[in-house]
Amino acid sequence: MVLISDLLLSAVQGLMDGAIASFFIIFLAMIYRYFTNENFPSFIGIILGLGIVGISGGLLAILEQPSIEAIPEIIIASLIIAWAVNTGNKMAGKIPKNVNPIQKILKAKHKGYSKVKLPNARLIYDISGKSRVPEEIKNDLSERELVFPSDLPVEEIESRLKRRLITDWGVGEVEVEFDQNGEITYLAISAREQGLSEGIPKGYAAVPLKCGIMPSGLAPGDIVRIYLKNGGVIEEVEIKGVNNAEKIITVVIKQDKIEKISAQEASLIVVLPYYPMPKVDSIVVKRSGAINEFDLQKLVTSMKDAGLDEESAEHIADNVKSKLSKSTVPISTKKIQDIVVEELEKKNSSIAKKFKKRYKRRK
Incomplete structure (x- = not known):
């Protein structure tokens, strides 16, 4: 009984310690992310956060002097601090970079930084054959300016740009091309591989369909026209999955059209041209x-x-x-x-x- 009460008191103390430390860590993570354009490391944030609230030694103290009562306090406080680090990084990422006075001073005095401006959302394309990102991400990236050291070669800027988009905006793949002046001439992105549900719009559903004849090279993201054996035709549907061995494709259609292809088999699949343009x-x-x-x-x-x-x-x-x-x-x-x-x-x-x-x- 004594042990349970001690564990509960330790958990409550962990909540209090984590809440106190989170205010400082959020502010610290925002400053670090804002001026370095890199995420503040969660591990460092946990160490600093535990130090702020006076938990001597943090997680290392448990290894040196094992104490069951101290475990809930350390773990709960660490989880809250890790959340604070992530929150600070996200908040700093939403602050416009083009009004940063410190960066203007650095650029004016040292000429050590250069800006790379992303294209308008209408000119951010989808990668053919890959899952498409939501329009909200494209709108967030639209004409955003990213700052890089000016002495970097184009290959390194390209690498860092891809890493930023993948890390900060959660995209899956990035294709980018620069001109001789270091300006982006082509940018295409795709979504990360995920379950079907997250990529299906409201009012639609993913439905498997058996195929008699299937084009070679058919891949998720292709837009196709489906001819059913009963004479029906389904216009312009997106492929979400392909099973070449079983000759089964998964397509996204409106929910009210599910009955149209229920228990049906496709006699022919025709791949339609891909238009790399905005919706x-x-x-x-x-x-x-x-x-x-x-x-x-x-x-x-x-x-x-x-x-x-x-x-x-x-x-x-x-x-x-x-x-x-x-x-x-x-x-x-x-x-x-x-x-x-x-x-x-x-x-x-x-x-x-x-x-x-x-x-x-x-x-």
């Missing part, structure tokens, strides 16, 4: 000249308001997106409206006129 959802230019996001769901809602049923509206929206993906960016709202009206006229001419009238009224 349609973020490359629409308004009449004012500003570039805004194109909301596919908003388009579906507009067609439903004009009198179209939901299933037909989603089908037309998919066709519109497919056509826009082959267009030169940025795409004007006028062009989108023309394509939508064209698709609506195939379905219902009266609804097409109503939709067009609503669009003109918004002008």
Whole structure:
């Protein structure tokens, strides 16, 4: 009973020690990361944190003088301090580097630093055959400036840039090319290998499908058209997995279309061209000249308001997106409206006129 109470008291003391040390460690990690552009080491943070709260010897004390009562205090305090180090690194990474006065002074006096500016999110491409990163990461990287020593060769800057993107933003692979002036001319990234669930958008599902004929070299990330043996066709779906031995592929489709391929077998898989360009959802230019996001769901809602049923509206929206993906960016709202009206006229001419009238009224 005495031992249990001692362990509980030790655990509470560990929580208190970790909380006190975390304030100092977060601040220290932020300063280190902000000025060095490298993550503050967790091990060093734990040692310093334990020293701050007066735990003499830290983890080494347990090895020299084993004490069961001291173990919970050391472990709990160490876990909280490790969390504080990670939090400090993340907070410093969100601070804009282009307003750092210390870096400006260093650059002005010593000319020892140079900045590498990343491309706009629309020019950060996906690596063919690899899982794609979320748009949030591309937006976070968009036109961000990274600082490197100016005396480094291009090969070393390339290596450090890749390491920064992989370490700080959690991407899987990085492809980058520089011109003679040290400016980035091409940047492509892919997501880390992970489970299927994390890479599937809301409203979609990953479904296995048996294939009769499968193209050689088919890989995850390919966009394909699937011809089913019952005569059905599935347009532009993404491959998530390939089992060449069993001739089974895993594709991502809308959940309401699962029944269409349930218990079906594909007679032919056709790989479609890969367009290394940003998604349609973020490359629409308004009449004012500003570039805004194109909301596919908003388009579906507009067609439903004009009198179209939901299933037909989603089908037309998919066709519109497919056509826009082959267009030169940025795409004007006028062009989108023309394509939508064209698709609506195939379905219902009266609804097409109503939709067009609503669009003109918004002008």
